[in-house]
Amino acid sequence: xxxxxxxxxxxxxxxxxxxxxxxxxxxxxxxxxxxxxxxxxxxxxxxxxxxxxxxxxxxxxxxxxxxxxxxxxxxxxxxxxxxxxxxxxxxxxxxxxxxxxxxxxxxxxxxxxxxxxxxxxxxxxxxxxxxxxxxxxxxxxxxxxxxxxxxxxxxxxxxxxxxxxxxxxxxxxxxxxxxxxxxxxxxxxxxxxxxxxxxxxxxxxxxxxxxxxxxxxxxxxxxxxxxxxxxxxxxxxxxxxxxxxxxxxxxxxxxxxxxxxxxxxxxxxxxxxxxxxxxxxxxxxxxxxxxxxxxxxxxxxxxxxxxxxxxxxxxxxxxxxxx
Amino acid sequence: xxxxxxxxxxxxxxxxxxxxxxxxxxxxxxxxxxxxxxxxxxxxxxxxxxxxxxxxxxxxxxxxxxxxxxxxxxxxxxxxxxxxxxxxxxxxxxxxxxxxxxxxxxxxxxxxxxxxxxxxxxxxxxxxxxxxxxxxxxxxxxxxxxxxxxxxxxxxxxxxxxxxxxxxxxxxxxxxxxxxxxxxxxxxxxxxxxxxxxxxxxxxxxxxxxxxxxxxxxxxxxxxxxxxxxxxxxxxxxxxxxxxxxxxxxxxxxxxxxxxxxxxxxxxxxxxxxxxxxxxxxxxxxxxxxxxxxxxxxxxxxxxxxxxxxxxxxxxxxxxxxxxxxxxxxxxxxxxx
Ligand SMILES: Nc1ncnc2c1ncn2[C@@H]1O[C@H](COP(=O)(O)OP(=O)(O)OP(=O)(O)O)[C@@H](O)[C@H]1O
Ligand SMILES: Nc1ncnc2c1ncn2[C@@H]1O[C@H](COP(=O)(O)OP(=O)(O)OP(=O)(O)O)[C@@H](O)[C@H]1O
Ligand SMILES: [Mg+2]
Ligand SMILES: [Mg+2]
Numbered sequence: 001x002x003x004x005x006x007x008x009x010x011x012x013x014x015x016x017x018x019x020x021x022x023x024x025x026x027x028x029x030x031x032x033x034x035x036x037x038x039x040x041x042x043x044x045x046x047x048x049x050x051x052x053x054x055x056x057x058x059x060x061x062x063x064x065x066x067x068x069x070x071x072x073x074x075x076x077x078x079x080x081x082x083x084x085x086x087x088x089x090x091x092x093x094x095x096x097x098x099x100x101x102x103x104x105x106x107x108x109x110x111x112x113x114x115x116x117x118x119x120x121x122x123x124x125x126x127x128x129x130x131x132x133x134x135x136x137x138x139x140x141x142x143x144x145x146x147x148x149x150x151x152x153x154x155x156x157x158x159x160x161x162x163x164x165x166x167x168x169x170x171x172x173x174x175x176x177x178x179x180x181x182x183x184x185x186x187x188x189x190x191x192x193x194x195x196x197x198x199x200x201x202x203x204x205x206x207x208x209x210x211x212x213x214x215x216x217x218x219x220x221x222x223x224x225x226x227x228x229x230x231x232x233x234x235x236x237x238x239x240x241x242x243x244x245x246x247x248x249x250x251x252x253x254x255x256x257x258x259x260x261x262x263x264x265x266x267x268x269x270x271x272x273x274x275x276x277x278x279x280x281x282x283x284x285x286x287x288x289x290x291x292x293x294x295x296x297x298x299x300x301x302x303x304x305x306x307x308x309x310x311x312x313x314x315x316x317x318x319x320x321x322x323x
Numbered sequence: 324x325x326x327x328x329x330x331x332x333x334x335x336x337x338x339x340x341x342x343x344x345x346x347x348x349x350x351x352x353x354x355x356x357x358x359x360x361x362x363x364x365x366x367x368x369x370x371x372x373x374x375x376x377x378x379x380x381x382x383x384x385x386x387x388x389x390x391x392x393x394x395x396x397x398x399x400x401x402x403x404x405x406x407x408x409x410x411x412x413x414x415x416x417x418x419x420x421x422x423x424x425x426x427x428x429x430x431x432x433x434x435x436x437x438x439x440x441x442x443x444x445x446x447x448x449x450x451x452x453x454x455x456x457x458x459x460x461x462x463x464x465x466x467x468x469x470x471x472x473x474x475x476x477x478x479x480x481x482x483x484x485x486x487x488x489x490x491x492x493x494x495x496x497x498x499x500x501x502x503x504x505x506x507x508x509x510x511x512x513x514x515x516x517x518x519x520x521x522x523x524x525x526x527x528x529x530x531x532x533x534x535x536x537x538x539x540x541x542x543x544x545x546x547x548x549x550x551x552x553x554x555x556x557x558x559x560x561x562x563x564x565x566x567x568x569x570x571x572x573x574x575x576x577x578x579x580x581x582x583x584x585x586x587x588x589x590x591x592x593x594x595x596x597x598x599x600x601x602x603x604x605x606x607x608x609x610x611x612x613x614x615x616x617x618x619x620x621x622x623x624x625x626x627x628x629x630x631x632x633x634x635x636x637x638x639x640x641x642x643x644x645x646x647x648x649x650x651x652x653x654x655x656x657x658x659x660x
Contacts, residue, residue, distance in 0.1 A: 045483070045511040138600075154367055182367045182538040187582035187594040194590070209511045212541075216584035216594075239586065253516035255541030257583055259564040262544040267516040 012064035027227035040218030053173040090164040107144030233311035334392035349556035365553030422505040435473025483514035555612035562638030
């Protein structure tokens with residue numbers, strides 16, 4: 001049996017907007033990631049992907065649930081234990097500019113983790129390590145004395161990646177790590193992430209809105225809608241046989257680089273906007289936009305259940321068909 | 324023959340900086356026909372936005388400088404138009420949607436008011452009529468309850484809604500040509516699909532021409548009639564969407580298409596990449612600017628700039644491999660034959 005590295009159990013994160021308004025950004029989510037594997041996390045803007053990533057790393061205090069990382073309950077760790085943990089778990093942030101300190105040079109940003117965790121014996125070793133890290137992400141050594149604003153969006157994103165890699169983590173949350181990059185740089189970074197995974201057995205939670213990239217890089221994929229996981233399976237299975245009406249809508253919306261077929265295809269089978277996660281209704285949260293809805297969907301919240309072959313889906317209609 | 328709405332010849336735009344002259348756009352020529360969508364693609368920093376902003380005269384000068392070239396709008400040379408003359412064109416004849424809707428909307432002004440300004444300026448409609456027009460526009464772009472929503476401020480809208488408002492502003496005066504610079508990059512796929520559909524609907528309904536900048540080749544496939552591929556300040560290949568996707572002739576275009584993770588690629592296969600980094604735009608290379616990243620580069624490529632070669636009707640590329648004296652290559656196998 002392979003080893004489970006990250007075990008997320010019934011995770012909840014609520015934001016208290018005002019006295020009687022609760023925004024349930026993450027509402028009872030469970031999944032596991034095996035060591036050396038990648039779980040892709042997809043879903044519409046605002047559905048809670050970033051919040052999942054941040055709460056797992058304890059950058060947000062959870063409102064319920066547990067995260068077990070290498071058999072330790074990370075919310076139960078003391079200060080020292082948590083510091084040790086930040087060496088093993090890292091995040092590449094969605095907004096590269098906002099997450100880099102504008103007053104620090106690139107060298108200082110990448111070296112920060114090395115300092116905190118005392119990962120070098122001498123100054124020379126520190127400098128050498130920074131140089132290696134920059135080279136790894138395709139930046140050159142002269143860049144280390146420059147400041148973040150002197151870089152293009154794609155270069156800044158790579159600085160964030162070098163920073164995350166600096167402490168040799170075992171687990172990385174990649175939050176839209178490549179979305180701002182054009183395709184040729186995107187391909188370079190994807191290859192880098194996959195090479196590191198093969199060589200160092202890294203584990204990723206890969207958040208992205210580009211489904212073809214997610215399909216390619218992930219072993220398993222979870223689809224989120226308004227704070228909940230609505231479908232999860234192996235990447236191959238999910239893209240071949242999406243079951244949840246929302247997942248089908250997502251896939252239909254992806255434009256493919258093939259003009260003849262692309263111009264004929266119908267893309268938006270999903271109409272309407274994502275409803276507000278503030279005080280969400282009971283029952284299925286996708287109800288309003290679903291073309292298959294029935295009364296039961298309003299009455300009972302569908303639970304994530306296996307349809308066979310580890311393909312989990314939360315939809316009354318899909319399960320009804322199975323009977 | 325279809326009517327040309329825009330014709331650009333040999334456009335050159337530079338920035339004067341402390342480090343030297345940045346040659347952002349280095350001799351770009353293209354045209355846009357009435358009612359068609361032209362997509363401009365190419366690596367980050369290759370000059371796509373500056374090209375389009377120069378046409379609209381939105382590049383601050385200085386530090387920018389229009390070095391050479393002509394811009395013709397409906398057969399009128401507008402290259403030397405003053406800002407005042409341009410104001411009559413902007414909004415009414417040509418308009419633009421920017422990449423980041425939040426920074427281009429005024430956060431302290433109600434949505435309806437922002438659209439109203441544009442409508443009143445260009446149409447001379449009275450307030451009441453203008454308001455009716457705005458409600459129609461907001462309905463057209465799919466904003467529910469427009470009468471209520473026009474009273475709200477930008478931060479009260481989601482990213483997708485803000486982008487719709489931007490489109491409503493851009494369309495307020497029914498322009499003949501719409502420049503859309505990465506209009507959906509910040510949006511998720513479903514919102515993106517809705518915005519693209521909206522743009523296509525407008526094109527059908529009003530015959531609007533669209534110039535679309537994007538790095539998403541799926542969007543290009545979906546939207547574009549013709550495509551211009553830019554590299555280091557120049558157009559290196561241009562043709563119909565079919566030409567570019569199914570028979571690309573420039574090694575850079577080919578590399579771009581190959582670096583996509585297609586829907587059937589397995590995790591074991593590495594993505595193809597274009598090695599190296601883009602050419603510097605300060606003292607750009609003398610010959611072909613792609614030469615030092617090109618696996619087929621010949622001696623001539625480093626010495627002389629490749630001229631534009633016609634490949635077939637409407638399909639042209641600037642690459643020495645297209646010269647009849649060059650060896651034949653198989654781009655798919657990556658071999659010189
Ligand atoms: N600090 C916060 N305070 C209040 N609400 C928040 C906060 N952070 C996030 N939210 C809300 O929680 C929900 C989930 O946000 P999150 O950033 O996790 O979405 P996401 O799936 O990452 O979206 P995107 O694809 O746009 O990045 C959103 O409705 C958002 O407005
Ligand atoms: N104000 C400026 N001063 C100096 N150089 C500039 C200035 N504005 C733009 N440039 C340079 O001009 C070149 C073209 O920029 P442009 O914004 O057109 O690129 P782009 O193709 O739109 O890239 P992206 O895909 O990243 O938006 C870039 O290399 C950029 O660094
Ligand atoms: Mg996010
Ligand atoms: Mg641009």
